[in-house]
Amino acid sequence: MNTLIGPTPQELRRALHEAADWVASYLETVGDYPVLARVTPGAIAATLPWSAPLQGESLETILQDIDRLILPGITHWNHPAFFAYFGISGSGPGIVGELLSAALNVNAMLWRTSPAATELEQRTLAWVAEMLGLPRAWFGEITDTASASTLYALAAAREAAGLDIREQGMAGRADLPPLAIYTSTQAHSSIDKAAIALGIGRRWTRHIETDGEFRLRPDLLQQAIETDLATGVKPIAVVATVGTTSSTSIDPVSAIADICQRYRLWLHVDAAYGGAAALVSSHREVLAGCERADSFVTNPHKWLLTPIDCSLLYTRRPDDLKRAFSLVAEYLRTDESDVVNLMDYGLSLGRRFRALKLWMVIRAYGRDGLARLIEGHINEARWLAQQIDAEPGWERLAPVPFSTVCFRHVPARGMDLETHNTAILEAVNASGAAFLSHTKLNGAYAIRAAIGNHATTHEHVKRLWDLLRATAVRRLQ
Numbered sequence: 001m002n003t004l005i006g007p008t009p010q011e012l013r014r015a016l017h018e019a020a021d022w023v024a025s026y027l028e029t030v031g032d033y034p035v036l037a038r039v040t041p042g043a044i045a046a047t048l049p050w051s052a053p054l055q056g057e058s059l060e061t062i063l064q065d066i067d068r069l070i071l072p073g074i075t076h077w078n079h080p081a082f083f084a085y086f087g088i089s090g091s092g093p094g095i096v097g098e099l100l101s102a103a104l105n106v107n108a109m110l111w112r113t114s115p116a117a118t119e120l121e122q123r124t125l126a127w128v129a130e131m132l133g134l135p136r137a138w139f140g141e142i143t144d145t146a147s148a149s150t151l152y153a154l155a156a157a158r159e160a161a162g163l164d165i166r167e168q169g170m171a172g173r174a175d176l177p178p179l180a181i182y183t184s185t186q187a188h189s190s191i192d193k194a195a196i197a198l199g200i201g202r203r204w205t206r207h208i209e210t211d212g213e214f215r216l217r218p219d220l221l222q223q224a225i226e227t228d229l230a231t232g233v234k235p236i237a238v239v240a241t242v243g244t245t246s247s248t249s250i251d252p253v254s255a256i257a258d259i260c261q262r263y264r265l266w267l268h269v270d271a272a273y274g275g276a277a278a279l280v281s282s283h284r285e286v287l288a289g290c291e292r293a294d295s296f297v298t299n300p301h302k303w304l305l306t307p308i309d310c311s312l313l314y315t316r317r318p319d320d321l322k323r324a325f326s327l328v329a330e331y332l333r334t335d336e337s338d339v340v341n342l343m344d345y346g347l348s349l350g351r352r353f354r355a356l357k358l359w360m361v362i363r364a365y366g367r368d369g370l371a372r373l374i375e376g377h378i379n380e381a382r383w384l385a386q387q388i389d390a391e392p393g394w395e396r397l398a399p400v401p402f403s404t405v406c407f408r409h410v411p412a413r414g415m416d417l418e419t420h421n422t423a424i425l426e427a428v429n430a431s432g433a434a435f436l437s438h439t440k441l442n443g444a445y446a447i448r449a450a451i452g453n454h455a456t457t458h459e460h461v462k463r464l465w466d467l468l469r470a471t472a473v474r475r476l477q
């Protein structure tokens with residue numbers, strides 16, 4: 001006889017209330033924590049039992065351990081002074097959506113395994129497309145990350161090349177030339193990873209040089225395609241980026257689209273970070289030309305207040321995407337026609353109900369609220385850039401088209417700038433007051449401040465700037 005194991009409904013209700021209070025208090029006080037976790041490697045593991053408990057414990061006890069065992073090892077991405085990488089800003093409505101989707105726990109592999117999950121996903125993605133000025137008719141789906149979205153897009157591109165790789169594979173085929181994809185030297189490593197996973201290979205992932213503002217050069221793209229064609233290599237796709245990871249540069253998508261059209265290549269746009277900026281009417285043009293893409297990715301978990309994970313993959317060629325991935329086992333066959341079965345458009349069969357949190361975010365903030373938040377971040381980044389430009393001894397290393405600023409301190413020529421700026425960065429991060437990351441641009445070490453948290457105010461950015469200057473002065477004393 002099976003008896004009820006686990007918390008009673010009353011215990012669960014109590015724990016949920018407690019967890020809700022915990023979340024609200026945490027979000028209210030997150031700015032008081034050191035942003036970067038202050039633990040050494042292995043310190044958290046050392047506090048955890050070696051083996052799982054034999055008997056179940058109360059949720060109350062477990063919740064108490066969150067503060068004691070887990071929080072010390074948390075780097076606070078919710079902190080308003082989190083300026084590293086690209087912030088992921090998990091807003092309240094997104095957190096509520098995440099909780100509810102866990103509670104519903106539906107698996108939207110087929111339309112019938114939760115019609116609401118499939119239909120809400122389709123409608124919410126159409127909303128976002130419209131919000132960003134992209135074709136509303138594009139097919140859209142939610143994946144976990146931009147890395148997965150790009151992998152899927154390039155799998156569709158490979159399928160669209162008509163080489164029957166789906167059935168015949170790539171190994172040992174005398175009829176198959178090397179397949180090449182093209183992207184810039186500034187592109188995210190997810191493009192290379194997709195090429196590795198798809199059997200294209202890194203060697204055939206052409207990294208085209210960029211101009212003085214880190215934008216892919218279309219003339220060199222065309223040259224590379226011509227050279228490959230002349231030597232028997234088959235170009236299949238180009239990946240353009242709107243908001244590159246290091247400097248947030250914007251590739252000239254329209255010119256790249258012209259080339260893709262001329263050579264009949266699939267155009268994928270990686271706007272994982274930058275896409276959200278198109279919500280702001282003055283920034284609509286950042287996506288100019290993207291309406292001509294075959295596929296497009298943007299991540300609400302980067303700059304659209306949605307807790308990780310949530311990446312949107314759009315394509316105007318859903319049939320190619322479906323051909324790349326659809327495989328319907330007998331037990332998954334259904335009678336419904338005219339429905340979208342999301343399992344057909346990617347690797348995973350099971351899929352989370354991610355649309356719920358995105359839908360809640362969009363409804364709770366409205367297009368206007370989201371646009372104002374993003375515009376605020378862009379304005380703060382401009383302010384920071386202006387301070388850097390105006391301050392002797394500081395140097396900006398890239399334009400600031402979005403909300404990320406790359407810069408360094410140059411107190412005197414002839415100094416080892418990498419060592420000096422690394423030390424500034426580490427001192428700021430060790431202070432706990434802010435968290436920054438770095439990159440290299442044209443070989444120069446750059447401190448990188450990305451503004452993207454919904455709680456970041458002008459005061460936080462001003463404090464960061466004061467802290468940077470004070471740290472640099474201290475280092476020189």
Ligand SMILES: Cc1ncc(COP(=O)(O)O)c(C=O)c1O
Pocket residue numbers: 086144145146147148188190241243244245270271272273299311
């Ligand atoms: C331009 C760009 N593309 C793709 C990615 C990968 O995103 P994800 O972590 O969702 O795979 C990033 C991550 O920062 C990025 O900056």
